[in-house]
Amino acid sequence: MSGKPAPSKIHGGHGQIFWFIIKTYKNGPMTQKLDQVHVSKDAKFVPNVKVSSPLGSFDATFLLYPSAALALIMFAGGTGITPMVRIIAHVVEQYHNGGLSDGVDVVLIFWNKTMEDIIWNDQFTDLSQSESDWFRFIPVLTQPAQSWKGLVGRPSMMQINAILDDYLPDRDVVTEKHALICGSNGFIKSVEDAISGEFPKNFLHAFEG
Known part of the structure; x- marks a missing residue:
C-alpha cells in the first residue's frame, strides 16, 4: 500500500506523530479493512507503508x-x-x-x-x-x-x-x-x-x- 501523509490538523504542532487522510468507502474492501484496524491491539497486523511526500514534485x-x-x-x-x-x-x-x-x-x-x-x-x-x-x-x-x-x-x-x-x-x-x-x-x-x-x-x- 502507498499513501500520502497529512498533518493532524490545519494549525501546526504535528510533533512526531504520523497522520494519514484515508477516506472510507462503504463498500470498499481495502478502506473497510483499514477502518477496522486498532493499532493499540492489532499492531502486528498493520501493513508496511511506503510513503511519498504529500507535495510530490511540487516546488514550494x-x-x-x-x-x-x-x-x-x-x-x-x-x-x-x-x-x-x-x-x-x-x-x-x-x-x-x-x-x-x-x-x-x-x-x-x-x-x-x-x-x-x-x-x-x-x-x-x-x-x-x-x-x-x-x-x-x-x-x-x-x-x-x-x-x-x-x-x-x-x-x-x-x-x-x-x-x-x-x-x-x-x-x-x-x-x-x-x-x-x-x-x-x-x-x-x-x-x-x-x-x-x-x-x-x-x-x-x-x-x-
Missing part, C-alpha cells in the same frame, strides 16, 4: 520568500485534497510565526459528490472564519441533496471565473497567481482546460500519481 520554495501579492488557487477533487492540506498548514504556520506579510491569499475550491464526502469540511469552514482575511473555502457538489445551498456542478470555465470574481476580485493585480490541481485524471484535465487562459503554464501545477 517560492512560499519561503513570497512576493508581496501572492495568490494560491487550489482546485481539489475528492481525496485530491491531501497535498492542499499540507500547503495550507504551512501558510497558517508562516502567518502565525510572522513569516508572511499581508497580501498572500489562498482560495480552496473543493469538489465532491455529496456533502458527506467533503473531507475536513468543519476544519476548512472554521479556518475560513478565523482567517477570513486571507483564506477562502468554496465547496462544490456534483450530486447535492435538495437542501444544499452551495455551488453545484463540475469544473468549467464559467463556474471557475464566477468563483474567482467573487472570492478573488483583485486577481488581475496579483503579482504571482499559482494554480494547484489534484484529483482524478479526468478532474485534472477538466480544470486545466477551464483555466488555460487564466494562468501561465509555469504557475500551474497538477499533483498526479
